[in-house]
Amino acid sequence: MNDATEVQDVAAVRKLFAGTDPAAELHFPADDAEAHRALTRILATSQREVEPAAAPRRRTRRRRLAVTAGVFVAFGALAAGADAAGVIPTGVVNALSSMNDRNSAWGSVDTSKAEMLISAEGPLGIRAEWWRAPGKMGGSCVYIRTVQPGGAEDGSLECGQDDVVPSADVPLAARYGPLADDWMGVIGRAAAPAAQIKVKFKDGDERIVDVKAGGFFMQIFNRKQGPPVWKESDFETVELTVLDAAGKVIETSRIQEGLI
Structure with missing residues (x-):
């Protein structure tokens, strides 16, 4: 290993x-x-x-993100807090606080400054949110939160000594994989003047994802994670094309299914 x-x-x-x-x-x-x-x-x-x-098997449904310091964290189910307007949900605070580590580059996480970067609604009422909070010693942590229709939540965490959120001047930074349970999705950031991301799947299906404020984008597709595969090259690959408001191509990239 x-x-x-x-x-x-x-x-x-x-x-x-x-x-x-x-x-x-x-x-x-x-x-x-x-x-x-x-x-x-x-x-x-x-x-x-x-x-x-x-032979490699398809990755597990649990979403895991590598912490920049070299540690992997799997975050289980949390009780969802009241999501009143202007209030940081209890589940978000608990998740981010679980990354407090005085021996890390970020120290403890300043949950009072947590902000939701973008959210997306998925099939059957499921919802995904991308949260970020700074570390009190530097760096930052992010929490990709999945909320079920009944309010239960889980998600994945990532922390680093630098800001783990892609910079606003990067032409395209994206991940594709199981974003909410085993519903596939895409999440990332694209630099201005990006207005839309066209996602083309291996079967020829295409979807358009809007780029929101700050260049962030997120969408849960009505597509389930596929069956087990037996070699790395068989993981699904999608083509992402960044478009401006006039539909002009800015950037094109192919990314393989991975962990979100």
């Missing part, structure tokens, strides 16, 4: 054995599926060293 995967697995297994591991700082449910998968990977490591590598 590479270093990032090892760190991810250690964190996941600590969740599995919460209450028995004195090094664990947080308590998580012992039936966490990701922790069980991590434990399986650890136990199988020596076996893989003497056997041919297994």
Whole structure:
């Protein structure tokens, strides 16, 4: 395993054995599926060293983002807070606060300055939101929040010693993958004068995604994550074309399905 995967697995297994591991700082449910998968990977490591590598399977539905410092974080379900206008939801505060680490480059997260960059409505009433908050020692953290119709939420977190949100002058920065449960989506930022992002799928289907204030864009498509694949090249690739208000092409890029 590479270093990032090892760190991810250690964190996941600590969740599995919460209450028995004195090094664990947080308590998580012992039936966490990701922790069980991590434990399986650890136990199988020596076996893989003497056997041919297994073909890659489609990534898990749980959304995980690599922390810039080299640590992976998987964030489970949270109780959703009241989303009153002008009030930062409790779930957002709890999620971002879970990244507080005095030994990190960002220290603790200033949740009082959390802001929602963009949101999107998806199929069956599901909703996704992209939140950012600065670290008190520098850098920033982001939380991609998924809210179910009944109010339950989960999401993914990413922190770094620099701002982890793409700069406003980058022509196109985007990710494509399961954005809300296993509904596929795209999220990112495009520099002015970008007005729309045309997304072309492998089957020829095309969708138009509007670029909002600040150059941010996000959309949950009415498309489900596909079946397992057996080699990396089989992960879905989409073509993104940045258009200005007149429909002129500014930038074109092909990106492969990944973790959001």
